[in-house]
Structures are given as C-alpha cells and as structure tokens.
Amino acid sequence: MTSNNTDLVRAGLARRYRAEKRFRLYGLGAILVALAMLLTLFVTIFGSGLGAFTATEMTLEVTLFPQDVDPEGNRDPDVLSAANYRKLISQAMLDLFPDVTTRQDRRALLAIVSDGATYEARRRVMADPSLIGQRIDITVPVSSDFDLLNKGKVDETSAEHERRITDKQIAWFKRLQDRGMISTTFNKRLFTNSDSRQPELAGILGAVVGSMYTLLITLALSFPIGVAAAVYLEEYAPQNWFTDMIEVNINNLAAVPSIVFGLLGLAVFLNVFGMPRSAPVVGGLVLTLMTLPTIIIASRAALKSVPPSIREAALGVGASKLQMIVHHVLPLAMPGMLTGTIIGMAQALGETAPLLMIGMVAFIADVPGGPLAPSTVMPVQIYLWADSAERAFVERTSAAIMILLAFLVFMNAGAVVLRKKFERKW
Amino acid sequence: MIKKTLTLAALAVVATAGAAEARDQIRIVGSSTVYPFSTTVAENFGKTTDFKTPVIESTGSGGGLKLFCAGVGTEHPDMTNSSRRIKKSEVETCAKNGVTDITEVKIGFDGIVLANGKNAPLFNLNKGQIFQALAKEVPVDGKWVANPYKSWSDIDASLPAEEIEVLGPPPTSGTRDAFVELVMEEGCLELPACAELKKADADKFKQVFGSMREDGAFIEAGENDNLIVQKLDANPLALGIFGFSFLDQNSDKIQGSNIEGVSPTFEAIASGEYKVSRPLFFYIKDAHVGTIPGIKEYVAEFTADKAWGPEGYLADKGLIPLPDDMRAEMAKQAADLAPLSL
Known part of the structure; x- marks a missing residue:
C-alpha cells in the first residue's frame, strides 16, 4: 500500500515538475511582455524626443542704430519698448546677403531667423540702454524649419514644393553654415522658457512651475485630510450603518472619472466661491478631491496592517489612545501611507481632464508667479503641443513626455527613500 | 507639521477669495x-x-x-x-x-481639406461624390437606402478603385460642422433626389446630409489633427479631413485632393476659388x-x-x-x- 502510494507520487512527479516549470515560465513571459511594451514606448518617445534637446543657433551681429531704437535720444523706456527691433534684425540679415533684393526673397531670407531675435534685441536694449549705437552679437535660435533641416530631418532631395523650405533658403542656410555662424548647442530654452507659438522658443518651465504649485497645494491638503480621515475611520469610528456608508462612498469616489471632479470644481470653486480661472490653487483643490480617496484607502490599509498587539501593549503600559496612535501606530503605518500618497500624487501629476473645466488648458506664456497666477501643468502642455500643427512640436512633445517621466521617477525614488528611512527606525 | 500645512492651506484658500477681484x-x-x-x-x-x-x-x-x-x-x-x-x-x-x-x-x-498620403493617387472629387461616399443614406435609383458604396469607383468610374476610408473630426468639432455645411449639404443638393427631398421634407433632408456613415468607411479620428496626418502617412489608402494649416505644415507627407477641380492652395482659398472654406x-x-x-x-x-x-x-x-x-x-x-x- 505504502509503496503503491510512493509509486503513484513518483509517476506524477515529472508531470508536476513540468507544470511547475510552465507556471514559472508564464510569469516570466508576462514580465517579458510588459517589459517589451515599456521598451517600445521608451524607444518611440526617446527616438522622436531626443532631437528636442539640441538646438540650432545662429550668432547675428546686429547694429542698434540710434535712429531706429531711440530717435529722440532721451532713453525713454516707453520708446525703447516700442521700437522696431524687427527692422534691425532684418537689416543685419540683409547685410549678410547683399545679393537678396526682391521683396519675396527678403521675406524668405528673414524666415531663417526665429522671432526670438526681435525679443532678444529688445530685452538686451531694455536691460542696458547704453548698448544703443553699438554692434552687438545676438545668439538666437534659427526658426524651427531650419532647425529640422540642420538636424537632417528635411529631405533636401525631394521636390521643392513638397517641403516647407525652398532651394534658395537651403542655399542661404548653407552659406551661413560655411561662415561658421550656425552652431548646434544644448537646447536650454526647453527648460528656461515657457510656452510659445514658435517651437524653437517653446519651453516647459511655466508648466513645471504650474505643476509644482498645483501639487504642493494638493499635497498640503490631501495628505493631512486623508491621514486624519483614515485614522478616525480605523481607530475611532464605531461600526454602524453611517460609517459603512462613508466607506462605500470613499471606495466609489476612487473610481469616479476625473472629469467629474473638474465639473465639481467649476461649479463649486469657480462659480460659488468666485476663485480665479486657470489658477493652480483651484487645480490643487480639484486634484485634492481626486486623490483623497486613494490616500484614505491606502492609509486605512496601512493602519490595518499594524498588528493589534502593538496597540494593546501601548495601552497596557498606560499610554492614552492619542499617544498610542501618534507614538506607535502612525510611525508604523507611515511607509504605507506615504506609498499611497505618492501614488495619488503621481496620478494628480498626470491628470488633464479635470483641469480642462477650470481653465488650465490654456496658452500661458508667462511663468506663473504664484498659486493664484494663471498657469498650466505638464500633461496639459504635452497635450497642447501634440495638438499643434508645427512639425517641430512633435519632438518637443516627446521631450516633454520624457521630462514628465523623469519627474515621476524622481517622485517614486523619493518615496522609496522615505519609506526605507522610516522602516529602519522600527 | 501637519498643523502648519493645514494652516497654510487654509490661508491660501482664504487669500484666493480676495484675489479674484483685480485682473491685469x-x-x-x-x-x-x-x-x-x-x-x-x-x-x-x-x-x-x-x-x-x-x-x-x-x-x-x-x-x-x-x-x-x-x-x-x-x-x-x-x-x-x-x-x-x-x-x-x-x-x-x-x-x-x-x-x-x-x-x-x-x-x-x-480652408477645410480632404487629403491623402503623398504616395497615393491624387483624388479629383466633387461635392456630390463626397456626399455619396460619406453619407449614411444615399439615393439609389430614386430610393433612399443605406450607403452601398464600398469603393470610390462604385460612385464614379473615373475615381480610383480603392476602398472608401475617410478619417474625420468628431461631431463636437467646429471643423465637422463646417464640413457638413459646406460639403455634405451642398453635395447632397447636387443630386436631384436630394433637391426633391429638401422641398418635400426639410427635416428628413437635414438628417440626411448631417448623418455620416457608421459602417467603418467614415472614421471619427478625434480632435487631434496631427494624429490624422500620421495615420494618413501610415495608411496611404485613407483620406483625412482637417484644417488647411495642417496640410500646409505637412506638405511633404500629404496632398490635398482637388475639390470641384480646384487644389487647396493658399492662393486658391484666399481668392475664394477653393470653395470649402x-x-x-x-x-x-x-x-x-x-x-x-x-x-x-x-x-x-x-x-x-x-x-x-x-x-x-x-x-x-x-x-x-x-x-x-x-x-x-x-x-x-x-x-x-x-x-x-x-
């Protein structure tokens, strides 16, 4: 009988080992599929986005003729501000190409320089009026079509009418290159500028600052409220129909589509309280509503995982309930709560739909000066660029996605570090 | 710490109420x-x-x-x-x-253009043909039936023998409204059966020119015109409907179909020669x-x-x-x- 059983087990052993191996392979396969998808995503985004981190610049020698900038010579800031800097830039370009005479050709030639040159000349003069009358070197990006040409993304062999730049323009650009006026540098404008209609001038700074304000407000509100709610529900609340209902509602809220919170924000914060449109403070409030359920649920789970023996021991040596929670339970539950908060914040960082309703999907060229100033956030910036016709925005969209991903990695790494720190104490 | 953040947050909220007043x-x-x-x-x-x-x-x-x-x-x-x-x-x-x-x-x-990939044949369409290709119901032998046309050559032998596949904006888009008004309505009226219908039953007429096919020949591709351009680049058999500026920016990848014999160029739209604007x-x-x-x-x-x-x-x-x-x-x-x- 015994030997019979052993034989039976032995006979099935090979089959069971095989099943075991298959089971392991399924798991490995699932991981591989997920990795392959992630890799595809990264390769596409990095492939199209890396170009945005380099910029093609040209150094242009501009003469700041006093008769154009400041005809009366009294350095009146209003006059300096309104001067025709475009004309100075055109003059500088035309001086380089004396052979360009017809009106149409001049227009085509000027298209090589970004509008940024005009702004830069104005900025320099406003900052230091003593420059008037001098020749200054202005380093500005070339307009995005030529940036793409320099990066080899324009097929020069295609028929002329099939590209956005003409043969003449290509020839002029080559001449500029030959004179050593064109250089390729790191695209710092991507990080120091805000949104712009000109791809070569567009940057992510305004959106990053807007995201920061929005998330700060979200964190400042949702973390304390979420933790307090979880502590009350877990440690104090009696078990009755009322708390049951609250629990059901919280779980429900976690699954509500985010646009609904945007509508709520529009109705309550904008229409009832009269808060400003497009402001990070309203965005933060709306995202707080959205992340609260996530944080409460995670915090409650973290509190539940603290063994009752800790509570009983604390109470047993005479700690009050407050001391028991603050000294013992909360520190133990903190890593779990932080994880929940980070997940909630990461969700909030990537959210656009609720912000649409409160006016944060907007063109904002200034860096927001505070949580009340109009601003946009990073995913909205990505969305707006993805929707733009200009070709050069394609690579900027991918670059912005890379920056957003970097932020997420940074946040999650921070969470891991914090978690480790808290864990070591216990 | 928690107390501090709460106070800060409360302050921020209170401050907003006052700040809504001025705007520069x-x-x-x-x-x-x-x-x-x-x-x-x-x-x-x-x-x-x-x-x-x-x-x-x-x-x-x-x-x-x-x-x-x-x-x-x-x-x-x-x-x-x-x-x-x-x-x-x-x-x-x-x-x-x-x-x-x-x-x-x-x-x-x-301008609103109907464009396809550069490597595909250039289309020469008139509004009547576009209506017949995209409307949910079309007149066949004097009767209104669900759109039977599978390929462009079914509508007119001069058109390519390719399957009808058009990517266009969703009903929430202003481009869609304009397309329906400028192409579908006028295209419908080019057909005698449709002109009769307008006289006989105005409501039905509105419904006819306003309803796009739902059998897969017309695909709502979302508000993002760049996405349509990319899809056209990948699928040369399809046509896409979008604003002129996207054709202008992507003239190396896509070509605008001639409508009523006019190509959608900057000059033709400005002069009013290209009618779909x-x-x-x-x-x-x-x-x-x-x-x-x-x-x-x-x-x-x-x-x-x-x-x-x-x-x-x-x-x-x-x-x-x-x-x-x-x-x-x-x-x-x-x-x-x-x-x-x-």
Whole structure:
C-alpha cells in the first residue's frame, strides 16, 4: 500500500515538475511582455524626443542704430519698448546677403531667423540702454524649419514644393553654415522658457512651475485630510450603518472619472466661491478631491496592517489612545501611507481632464508667479503641443513626455527613500 | 507639521477669495481653430509691449461663446474666438446676462481639406461624390437606402478603385460642422433626389446630409489633427479631413485632393476659388475695454497688416487673409468697437 502510494507520487512527479516549470515560465513571459511594451514606448518617445534637446543657433551681429531704437535720444523706456527691433534684425540679415533684393526673397531670407531675435534685441536694449549705437552679437535660435533641416530631418532631395523650405533658403542656410555662424548647442530654452507659438522658443518651465504649485497645494491638503480621515475611520469610528456608508462612498469616489471632479470644481470653486480661472490653487483643490480617496484607502490599509498587539501593549503600559496612535501606530503605518500618497500624487501629476473645466488648458506664456497666477501643468502642455500643427512640436512633445517621466521617477525614488528611512527606525 | 500645512492651506484658500477681484491680463477663450493664430498674436503682443501676455484657452467655439456670454465682470473672459459666426440665440443669451455690446471681427479664412498620403493617387472629387461616399443614406435609383458604396469607383468610374476610408473630426468639432455645411449639404443638393427631398421634407433632408456613415468607411479620428496626418502617412489608402494649416505644415507627407477641380492652395482659398472654406472670427466684450488693460492694443496688434496681412506672421501659421478692402474695413470696425449686427 505504502509503496503503491510512493509509486503513484513518483509517476506524477515529472508531470508536476513540468507544470511547475510552465507556471514559472508564464510569469516570466508576462514580465517579458510588459517589459517589451515599456521598451517600445521608451524607444518611440526617446527616438522622436531626443532631437528636442539640441538646438540650432545662429550668432547675428546686429547694429542698434540710434535712429531706429531711440530717435529722440532721451532713453525713454516707453520708446525703447516700442521700437522696431524687427527692422534691425532684418537689416543685419540683409547685410549678410547683399545679393537678396526682391521683396519675396527678403521675406524668405528673414524666415531663417526665429522671432526670438526681435525679443532678444529688445530685452538686451531694455536691460542696458547704453548698448544703443553699438554692434552687438545676438545668439538666437534659427526658426524651427531650419532647425529640422540642420538636424537632417528635411529631405533636401525631394521636390521643392513638397517641403516647407525652398532651394534658395537651403542655399542661404548653407552659406551661413560655411561662415561658421550656425552652431548646434544644448537646447536650454526647453527648460528656461515657457510656452510659445514658435517651437524653437517653446519651453516647459511655466508648466513645471504650474505643476509644482498645483501639487504642493494638493499635497498640503490631501495628505493631512486623508491621514486624519483614515485614522478616525480605523481607530475611532464605531461600526454602524453611517460609517459603512462613508466607506462605500470613499471606495466609489476612487473610481469616479476625473472629469467629474473638474465639473465639481467649476461649479463649486469657480462659480460659488468666485476663485480665479486657470489658477493652480483651484487645480490643487480639484486634484485634492481626486486623490483623497486613494490616500484614505491606502492609509486605512496601512493602519490595518499594524498588528493589534502593538496597540494593546501601548495601552497596557498606560499610554492614552492619542499617544498610542501618534507614538506607535502612525510611525508604523507611515511607509504605507506615504506609498499611497505618492501614488495619488503621481496620478494628480498626470491628470488633464479635470483641469480642462477650470481653465488650465490654456496658452500661458508667462511663468506663473504664484498659486493664484494663471498657469498650466505638464500633461496639459504635452497635450497642447501634440495638438499643434508645427512639425517641430512633435519632438518637443516627446521631450516633454520624457521630462514628465523623469519627474515621476524622481517622485517614486523619493518615496522609496522615505519609506526605507522610516522602516529602519522600527 | 501637519498643523502648519493645514494652516497654510487654509490661508491660501482664504487669500484666493480676495484675489479674484483685480485682473491685469486679458483672458480669451474659444475655438481651437483660431487658437494657433490668437496665441501667436498674444505672444508677440506680450513680448513687444509692457502688457502681460493674454491667457488663451482652447474651449471650442460653442464653449467659448457660452463662457463669453456668461456676464460682465473680471471673472468672465474679455474675448472669444470662433470658427463660425455667433448665433442669434447666443446674442440673446449674452444680452440676458448683461453682455449687450459686442464687437465682431472677422480675421480671415480657414480652408477645410480632404487629403491623402503623398504616395497615393491624387483624388479629383466633387461635392456630390463626397456626399455619396460619406453619407449614411444615399439615393439609389430614386430610393433612399443605406450607403452601398464600398469603393470610390462604385460612385464614379473615373475615381480610383480603392476602398472608401475617410478619417474625420468628431461631431463636437467646429471643423465637422463646417464640413457638413459646406460639403455634405451642398453635395447632397447636387443630386436631384436630394433637391426633391429638401422641398418635400426639410427635416428628413437635414438628417440626411448631417448623418455620416457608421459602417467603418467614415472614421471619427478625434480632435487631434496631427494624429490624422500620421495615420494618413501610415495608411496611404485613407483620406483625412482637417484644417488647411495642417496640410500646409505637412506638405511633404500629404496632398490635398482637388475639390470641384480646384487644389487647396493658399492662393486658391484666399481668392475664394477653393470653395470649402469658412470665415474665422473673434468677439470683443466692449464693456471690458478700459477696465482690463491692453484689449485695444491687442486688437490693434491682431488687425495690423504685419499680423493678419497677406505677408504677416499669421499667414505663415496658415491663416488665409481677408481681401485688402475687407481687411481695412474690419480693422476700422475693430478699432471703433462697432456694435455687432446680425
């Protein structure tokens, strides 16, 4: 009988080992599929986005003729501000190409320089009026079509009418290159500028600052409220129909589509309280509503995982309930709560739909000066660029996605570090 | 620490209530078609004057007019962009909410193109053929039936023997409205059966030209025109419907089909020869002029020839300018804040 059983087990052993191996392979396969998808995503985004981190610049020698900038010579800031800097830039370009005479050709030639040159000349003069009358070197990006040409993304062999730049323009650009006026540098404008209609001038700074304000407000509100709610529900609340209902509602809220919170924000914060449109403070409030359920649920789970023996021991040596929670339970539950908060914040960082309703999907060229100033956030910036016709925005969209991903990695790494720190104490 | 953050947050919330009062920045809402143009002007305006750069939201024409008409006061926008003219009902809503003085500025035209990949054959279509390809119900032998056409050559032997596959905007888009009005309605009327139907049953007629096929030949591709362009590049058999500026920016990848024998070029749309184009507008809330700084100056920047002229920077972005005399008249109207007349 015994030997019979052993034989039976032995006979099935090979089959069971095989099943075991298959089971392991399924798991490995699932991981591989997920990795392959992630890799595809990264390769596409990095492939199209890396170009945005380099910029093609040209150094242009501009003469700041006093008769154009400041005809009366009294350095009146209003006059300096309104001067025709475009004309100075055109003059500088035309001086380089004396052979360009017809009106149409001049227009085509000027298209090589970004509008940024005009702004830069104005900025320099406003900052230091003593420059008037001098020749200054202005380093500005070339307009995005030529940036793409320099990066080899324009097929020069295609028929002329099939590209956005003409043969003449290509020839002029080559001449500029030959004179050593064109250089390729790191695209710092991507990080120091805000949104712009000109791809070569567009940057992510305004959106990053807007995201920061929005998330700060979200964190400042949702973390304390979420933790307090979880502590009350877990440690104090009696078990009755009322708390049951609250629990059901919280779980429900976690699954509500985010646009609904945007509508709520529009109705309550904008229409009832009269808060400003497009402001990070309203965005933060709306995202707080959205992340609260996530944080409460995670915090409650973290509190539940603290063994009752800790509570009983604390109470047993005479700690009050407050001391028991603050000294013992909360520190133990903190890593779990932080994880929940980070997940909630990461969700909030990537959210656009609720912000649409409160006016944060907007063109904002200034860096927001505070949580009340109009601003946009990073995913909205990505969305707006993805929707733009200009070709050069394609690579900027991918670059912005890379920056957003970097932020997420940074946040999650921070969470891991914090978690480790808290864990070591216990 | 928790106490501190809570207090801070509470303070922030309280501070907002007071801050809603003053505003020194123009706020513009409205059409996503006009958005690239008004943002270009706003940026130039912000960077070359001491005024702050206006904040421009892309809400769609209808959504923009709704916000615009909600009332007078700093919490409401100062201007709205629109890819269609304001409706009578909207003017009435405006008036009910105290927005009585509105100035209309027509800024130019936007062509709607039907384009396909460069490596595919160029289409020569007329509106009647487009209607027959895309409408849910078409007349066959005098009877209205569900659209039976599978390939273009089924409609007209001169067209390529390729399967009908058209990517277009969803019903929420102003481009879709304009396409239905300019192509589908007029295309329908080119067919005798449709002209009869209009006389006999106007409601049914509206339903016929307004309903697109749902059997997979017409695909709603979302609001993102770039996505349609990419799909056309990948799938040369398909056609896409979108605004002219996207054709202009991607002329190396896609080609615009000839409609009624006219190719959608900048010149053809500007001269009115290419018929599938619509006017673009913005509306000014006159009550805000003087209260919010910079409105007049922004409008002046927009209506200057260096912006909206045939060689202005908006033309580079794909705006089709108004004819010279009309532009001069519009600029004057805008500067005088002439009241809207429907």
